[in-house]
Amino acid sequence: MKKFQRISTxxxxxxxxxxxxxxxxxxxxxxxxPSEYRESLIIHGITGQILxxxxxxxxxxxxxxxxxxxxxxxxxxxxxxxxxxNFLTIFFLYYGKLETREIMHVxxxxxxxxxxxSFLCHLHFGKIYRSMKKPKYNx
Numbered sequence: 001m002k003k004f005q006r007i008s009t010x011x012x013x014x015x016x017x018x019x020x021x022x023x024x025x026x027x028x029x030x031x032x033x034p035s036e037y038r039e040s041l042i043i044h045g046i047t048g049q050i051l052x053x054x055x056x057x058x059x060x061x062x063x064x065x066x067x068x069x070x071x072x073x074x075x076x077x078x079x080x081x082x083x084x085x086n087f088l089t090i091f092f093l094y095y096g097k098l099e100t101r102e103i104m105h106v107x108x109x110x111x112x113x114x115x116x117x118s119f120l121c122h123l124h125f126g127k128i129y130r131s132m133k134k135p136k137y138n139x
Contacts, residue, residue, distance in 0.1 A: 019044035075122035086111040
């Protein structure tokens, strides 16, 4: 990935995860009203949408290029699946009935953690794989 795209992915993803954890803390642990953390909800929604845009941009250049190798495919597919499932839960959070909103909220939070963990594992194991491909000695 290009440097600007990599930095923007990390920055937007970090802000989205941080605000998601903040909202989880306020909403589920402290049981506060949404008006008390409204700014965080807005920032989380905006950065989540930007994260989908940045992810879509990376599909053509990054994912299709490394799809041939298949070495780091597992964590990328977990990230991709969790991202799609999380995207679907958003619709049910906004437009679903009250019973489905509770289930989708739990699923949205769980998928958020899966996205965060799988993205970190994708980065970590991708760096290991890239370092294995580089020659150690230049003879």
